[in-house]
Amino acid sequence: MAGSGEQEALVGNKQVIFKDFVSGFPKESDMFVTNGTVKLKLPEGSRAVLVKNLYLSCDPYMRNLMKPQDANYGSLFTCYTPGSPVSGSGVAKVLESGHPDIKEGDLVWGVTTWEEYSVIKAPETLTKIRHTDVPFSYYTGILVVPGLTAYAGFYEVCSPKKGEYVCVLCSGCCWSACWAIHKVDLLKNKLGFDEAFNYKEEHDLNEALKRYFPEGIDIYFENVGGKMLDAVLLNMRIHGRIAVCGMISQYNIDKPEGVSNLMNIVYKRVRVEGFAVLDYLHQYSKFLDTVIPLHQRWKDNICRGYCRGSGERSCCPGRTL
Numbered sequence: 382m383a384g385s386g387e388q389e390a391l392v393g394n395k396q397v398i399f400k401d402f403v404s405g406f407p408k409e410s411d412m413f414v415t416n417g418t419v420k421l422k423l424p425e426g427s428r429a430v431l432v433k434n435l436y437l438s439c440d441p442y443m444r445n446l447m448k449p450q451d452a453n454y455g456s457l458f459t460c461y462t463p464g465s466p467v468s469g470s471g472v473a474k475v476l477e478s479g480h481p482d483i484k485e486g487d488l489v490w491g492v493t494t495w496e497e498y499s500v501i502k503a504p505e506t507l508t509k510i511r512h513t514d515v516p517f518s519y520y521t522g523i524l525v526v527p528g529l530t531a532y533a534g535f536y537e538v539c540s541p542k543k544g545e546y547v548c549v550l551c552s553g554c555c556w557s558a559c560w561a562i563h564k565v566d567l568l569k570n571k572l573g574f575d576e577a578f579n580y581k582e583e584h585d586l587n588e589a590l591k592r593y594f595p596e597g598i599d600i601y602f603e604n605v606g607g608k609m610l611d612a613v614l615l616n617m618r619i620h621g622r623i624a625v626c627g628m629i630s631q632y633n634i635d636k637p638e639g640v641s642n643l644m645n646i647v648y649k650r651v652r653v654e655g656f657a658v659l660d661y662l663h664q665y666s667k668f669l670d671t672v673i674p675l676h677q678r679w680k681d682n683i684c685r686g687y688c689r690g691s692g693e694r695s696c697c698p699g700r701t702l
């Protein structure tokens with residue numbers, strides 16, 4: 382029988398459980414909440430880290446983990462296990478640590494679980510938060526994977542040169558769907574982009590791109606795939622570059638759409654390069670050195686969105702559940 386000390390250390394631990402593999406758009410019923418318990422004490426000699434989760438991020442890649450494992454994922458993804466809690470990126474406070482470099486009270490970001498308290502068995506995947514003069518929620522968005530992805534994809538993969546025409550489709554990381562009408566206004570009038578458009582209002586994407594890029598596109602930061610990629614291919618300039626970051630339009634459909642205009646890669650001698658942020662983690666401190674001063678300069682223009690299970694969709698910086 383457990384002693385009274387052990388009994389006292391048990392606390393409630395709400396978890397979000399992934400029910401089963403998903404087809405089409407995920408629904409609330411694809412997950413459920415359980416009220417479990419957890420002991421707030423690590424076993425003797427453990428090298429794990431016990432944390433209280435503060436912010437959890439809901440990211441597009443997680444949709445791919447809701448499908449049965451695909452051999453093509455390689456080592457990039459491991460799909461969720463039905464009946465187990467959802468995992469994802471988050472911000473947490475350390476309650477106890479068996480790892481020499483992580484101490485009680487530290488704030489960390491990294492892969493955690495959708496629950497109140499987690500025991501993280503691979504603490505080397507956590508990064509200590511050193512800049513604490515920014516909202517911690519930014520460590521689910523602009524200051525972590527989404528921000529680093531944009532930084533590495535743009536500067537390393539796209540190799541931009543002054544005067545080039547750059548097209549970024551799918552303006553995630555900053556705005557949510559419920560802001561769609563305001564996104565264009567924000568991008569153009571507050572953030573200084575030359576042009577912006579709402580893809581949902583354009584019936585002919587090729588015509589829209591010709592309107593916004595009459596000279597064509599040198600650099601395309603690909604996040605969307607499908608029809609959007611097909612339209613962009615028609616509008617690339619000679620020796621253009623396409624950094625393939627993701628294809629969000631394909632994640633909720635069972636059979637990926639075909640792309641018809643691939644010969645333009647040959648006609649225009651376009652370089653197409655896929656990349657994964659995991660290959661750029663070594664640039665994280667250089668990225669922070671760039672982005673923290675930018676945050677100071679632009680903080681009044683950063684839109685923060687939160688979701689507390691209210692049904693309101695949100696975005697980063699700061700995607701909170």
Ligand SMILES: NC(=O)c1ccc[n+]([C@@H]2O[C@H](COP(=O)([O-])OP(=O)(O)OC[C@H]3O[C@@H](n4cnc5c(N)ncnc54)[C@H](OP(=O)(O)O)[C@@H]3O)[C@@H](O)[C@H]2O)c1
Pocket residue numbers: 439440441442526527530550551552553554555556557558561580604605609625626627628629630656657658659696697
């Ligand atoms: N390669 C990597 O290592 C890496 C790392 C992180 C992210 N990514 C990829 O980067 C992309 C963006 O991720 P994020 O974290 O920025 O996502 P996010 O913050 O959740 O934003 C997603 C955005 O996609 C837009 N969107 C959804 N469906 C679309 C469609 N069919 N056509 C055009 N836009 C669409 C949404 O706008 P509306 O709601 O208005 O439609 C929203 O603004 C995803 O493709 C993701 O897989 C890749």
